[in-house]
Amino acid sequence: MTNIPLVQTIGLSKQYPGVLALDEIDFDLMPGEVHVLFGENGAGKSTLISMLAGANVPSSGAILRDGQKSHFESVADAQKRGIYTVFQEFSLIPTLSVAQNIFLGWEPRKGPFIDHRAMRQRAAQMFEELEFDIDPSAITATLSRAQQQMVEITKAFHGDLSVLILDEPTASLTDREVDHLFRFIKDLKARGIGIIYISHRMQEFARIADRITVLRDGAKIGTVAMADTNDGALVEMMTGRAISEIYPRIAQNTGDVFLKVDQVLTTGLHPCSFEVNAGEVLGIAGLVGSGKSRIFRTIMGLNPRLGGQVELAGCDITKSSTRAIIEAGVYYLSPDRKHEGLDLAKPCNDNLAVNPMMARLDEKLRGFVNWIAIRQKTGAIADKVELSEGYRSKLVSQLSGGNQQKVLFGKAFGQDIDVYIFDEPTVGVDMGTRAALYRLIRDLAEAGKAVVLISSDLPEVLNLSHRLLVFAHGKITAALSGDSMTEDQVLKHFFDETGATA
Amino acid sequence: MSAETTNTSTNNAAFYRTKRVFVRVGVLPFFLAIALIVFTALSSKFLTGQNLMNVARQSVYLVLVSLGQMLALISGGFDLSVGTAIALTSVVSATGMVWLSAVFPDAIWLAITIGALMGIGAALLIGLVNGVGVAYFEVSPFIMTLGVSSVGAGLALFLTGGVPVSDLPFAFGDTFGFGRLWGIPVPVIVATFCIIIMWVFMSRTRLGTQVYAVGGNIKAAHLSAINTRKTLMLAYMICALIASLTGLLLTARVESGEANLGGTIALESIAACVIAGVSLRGGIGRVENVVLGAFFIVLVQNGMNLAQVSSYMQMVLLGMLLILAVIFDQLRYRMIMSGR
Numbered sequence: 008m009t010n011i012p013l014v015q016t017i018g019l020s021k022q023y024p025g026v027l028a029l030d031e032i033d034f035d036l037m038p039g040e041v042h043v044l045f046g047e048n049g050a051g052k053s054t055l056i057s058m059l060a061g062a063n064v065p066s067s068g069a070i071l072r073d074g075q076k077s078h079f080e081s082v083a084d085a086q087k088r089g090i091y092t093v094f095q096e097f098s099l100i101p102t103l104s105v106a107q108n109i110f111l112g113w114e115p116r117k118g119p120f121i122d123h124r125a126m127r128q129r130a131a132q133m134f135e136e137l138e139f140d141i142d143p144s145a146i147t148a149t150l151s152r153a154q155q156q157m158v159e160i161t162k163a164f165h166g167d168l169s170v171l172i173l174d175e176p177t178a179s180l181t182d183r184e185v186d187h188l189f190r191f192i193k194d195l196k197a198r199g200i201g202i203i204y205i206s207h208r209m210q211e212f213a214r215i216a217d218r219i220t221v222l223r224d225g226a227k228i229g230t231v232a233m234a235d236t237n238d239g240a241l242v243e244m245m246t247g248r249a250i251s252e253i254y255p256r257i258a259q260n261t262g263d264v265f266l267k268v269d270q271v272l273t274t275g276l277h278p279c280s281f282e283v284n285a286g287e288v289l290g291i292a293g294l295v296g297s298g299k300s301r302i303f304r305t306i307m308g309l310n311p312r313l314g315g316q317v318e319l320a321g322c323d324i325t326k327s328s329t330r331a332i333i334e335a336g337v338y339y340l341s342p343d344r345k346h347e348g349l350d351l352a353k354p355c356n357d358n359l360a361v362n363p364m365m366a367r368l369d370e371k372l373r374g375f376v377n378w379i380a381i382r383q384k385t386g387a388i389a390d391k392v393e394l395s396e397g398y399r400s401k402l403v404s405q406l407s408g409g410n411q412q413k414v415l416f417g418k419a420f421g422q423d424i425d426v427y428i429f430d431e432p433t434v435g436v437d438m439g440t441r442a443a444l445y446r447l448i449r450d451l452a453e454a455g456k457a458v459v460l461i462s463s464d465l466p467e468v469l470n471l472s473h474r475l476l477v478f479a480h481g482k483i484t485a486a487l488s489g490d491s492m493t494e495d496q497v498l499k500h501f502f503d504e505t506g507a508t509a
Numbered sequence: 510m511s512a513e514t515t516n517t518s519t520n521n522a523a524f525y526r527t528k529r530v531f532v533r534v535g536v537l538p539f540f541l542a543i544a545l546i547v548f549t550a551l552s553s554k555f556l557t558g559q560n561l562m563n564v565a566r567q568s569v570y571l572v573l574v575s576l577g578q579m580l581a582l583i584s585g586g587f588d589l590s591v592g593t594a595i596a597l598t599s600v601v602s603a604t605g606m607v608w609l610s611a612v613f614p615d616a617i618w619l620a621i622t623i624g625a626l627m628g629i630g631a632a633l634l635i636g637l638v639n640g641v642g643v644a645y646f647e648v649s650p651f652i653m654t655l656g657v658s659s660v661g662a663g664l665a666l667f668l669t670g671g672v673p674v675s676d677l678p679f680a681f682g683d684t685f686g687f688g689r690l691w692g693i694p695v696p697v698i699v700a701t702f703c704i705i706i707m708w709v710f711m712s713r714t715r716l717g718t719q720v721y722a723v724g725g726n727i728k729a730a731h732l733s734a735i736n737t738r739k740t741l742m743l744a745y746m747i748c749a750l751i752a753s754l755t756g757l758l759l760t761a762r763v764e765s766g767e768a769n770l771g772g773t774i775a776l777e778s779i780a781a782c783v784i785a786g787v788s789l790r791g792g793i794g795r796v797e798n799v800v801l802g803a804f805f806i807v808l809v810q811n812g813m814n815l816a817q818v819s820s821y822m823q824m825v826l827l828g829m830l831l832i833l834a835v836i837f838d839q840l841r842y843r844m845i846m847s848g849r
Binding site for chain 1: 729
């Protein structure tokens with residue numbers, strides 16, 4: 008191995024009006040290395056890679072490519088020099104075929120016409136080389152997100168690839184797909200390609216990382232070799248506090264059964280039965296596509312209900328409308344705050360006002376909103392979710408992801424609710440906000456409410472739940488509680504292919 | 510003068526203040542200022558109390574329709590069939606009144622009332638069809654209301670054979686077309702009432718607030734226990750109802766039932782709303798600004814008349830104004846979303 012880094016940054020800074028997004032970062036990537044960038048949202052990871060990818064220009068500092076001082080004009084310019092980035096937001100055109108996407112802008116030609124046959128053949132060849140099982144003539148929109156990701160990665164192999172930047176590549180992959188991706192990354196390493204890898208999932212680092220650089224608030228906290236560190240140390244570096252401060256202890260006083268789910272059926276799921284009790288946190292673990300979210304969307308009436316029965320405190324709500332179910336006391340927090348959760352072009356206060364309004368808070372005259380009472384209520388909610396005073400009258404679109412999530416969480420406190428279903432409540436949220444949201448979950452459970460916590464984040468469900476249901480392949484593969492709730496146990500049931508239930 | 514221009518920091522401050530006003534209320538204040546300056550320069554009669562009163566009276570019809578259009582826009586769609594609702598109301602109510610007044614010559618007001626109700630009923634049917642299509646079958650509001658507008662216009666022409674329905678009871682035109690109450694024209698009183706009711710509805714009632722929520726993010730509204738379908742239905746029904754009311758007032762004004770009433774009003778009302786800062790993406794818009802927006806459109810038309818701009822050229826300018834307003838709406842939305 009040579010000791011000239013593939014890319015290196017020296018004192019790289021990025022100044023936005025009023026914010027120093029990146030503060031004198033020294034970073035380097037050696038050939039055949041997987042270098043993980045780790046940090047909370049807004050720590051500066053995206054800013055750093057956007058500059059390496061050519062999408063952004065540094066305010067000061069230098070980028071060295073193979074030891075040469077370089078300046079990237081554009082993403083295309085960086086790609087020409089062998090740096091390819093797979094962003095979280097895909098650059099695929101859903102209506103085109105896979106091959107067309109891969110060769111977008113590089114189309115092989117026969118005279119003035121595109122040679123579609125050659126394009127398909129070469130795409131197939133590339134897939135074969137990379138061991139991806141994808142049909143080049145399939146329409147991109149019909150692929151799973153994981154397959155789309157693979158197409159995105161395949162696009163990197165047109166030129167002379169030497170640096171591959173992956174931004175949260177596993178966020179939407181199933182574990183088997185993750186395995187595949189990791190095998191592939193190891194392959195690339197063997198070819199001497201350097202990989203910059205951004206992820207929140209610490210459990211992945213041990214499998215692929217060589218070195219980890221931790222960023223916090225735009226500054227570099229340190230670079231450590233994977234062999235010399237552990238999860239606890241990394242979290243401490245990232246957040247500046249110990250891991251035990253993040254997950255609160257939640258006292259368990261299990262009460263009556265609030266929600267009784269009996270043989271509920273929807274497309275793609277096996278019938279599921281379970282109960283949710285007052286005063287407990289029921290964790291729901293499973294991979295993306297395991298059905299863990301779909302079962303609750305079905306209960307809420309957001310997916311077609313094909314059979315079974317749901318009872319809320321003894322009342323049958325199997326056929327009730329979503330509205331009636333919410334009014335009966337079940338709240339569903341959507342994992343997709345942009346599309347299903349918030350009205351982005353409105354102030355936080357107005358977003359928070361909708362729920363108390365629909366709960367007819369203190370209406371003096373039927374049908375007329377009591378804005379004074381609502382404003383007091385939204386103020387109290389904002390206090391509760393620790394949303395800073397200055398943000399409350401700002402538009403939601405102008406807030407960071409963490410603060411947006413606080414607003415979304417706040418909507419849950421707008422009406423009388425007995426059963427809270429939190430679907431990925433901390434997705435894309437930094438550790439500080441997470442700790443605040445976890446405390447809210449604790450308060451709810453200890454106040455005798457039932458909390459369902461659906462999460463892909465294993466440490467989160469393991470640390471907060473009293474009981475845990477594991478979903479795999481559209482059914483419940485395990486019901487764990489107490490000492491059996493360990494990472495090994497859960498992982499084992501993630502891949503429960505035999506169909507045997509615990 | 511030179512000290513003023515050299516001072517760049519005050520220029521900057523003025524720029525940011527302008528930008529803030531733009532983000533807050535939209536393009537209307539700027540358009541209004543430009544229109545006032547241009548037309549005052551072009552015609553000495555423009556900025557007189559008499560003329561402005563005239564504009565206020567003429568703008569009644571557009572103000573009303575724009576209020577309904579605003580509701581459709583805030584709910585996240587729009588209504589291209591407002592003109593048809595006006596035409597159908599006019600034809601149906603006029604036919605009804607003429608027929609009924611012949612049957613009950615002694616009870617003219619009964620004939621007028623029933624005829625008016627028939628017209629309103631026809632328009633509500635249009636609103637109902639629009640609402641069902643948009644809310645239950647999730648047809649795009651553009652196609653739904655465009656189709657309905659063709660259906661309605663065809664029906665109105667079919668009912669009358671293309672000939673205006675004349676010989677309406679005199680009392681109808683005398684009261685609602687030219688009548689005055691306390692010295693104020695009746696249409697102005699009707700419009701004032703509607704403005705107040707709409708303002709209360711949008712800012713004080715739960716249903717009005719629901720319209721904002723549905724237009725802002727329909728899925729989020731659904732997950733906040735809002736009956737999104739009912740809310741959308743309501744928006745289109747009220748829009749048709751207000752258009753129908755306008756149709757009655759216009760029928761009284763022209764004293765005949767005409768299938769070509771309200772021909773350009775869909776475009777004009779959308780322009781009035783967009784200029785007044787109602788977002789084409791839904792969820793944003795204020796009653797008081799829409800009233801001003803409609804007033805502005807009529808003001809521009811009036812100014813162009815005084816400046817002797819031909820009616821064909823007026824169409825060109827109005828269309829351009831709408832496009833310009835939409836471009837500014839786009840810029841404003843981008844500013845809102847990026848937080849600058």
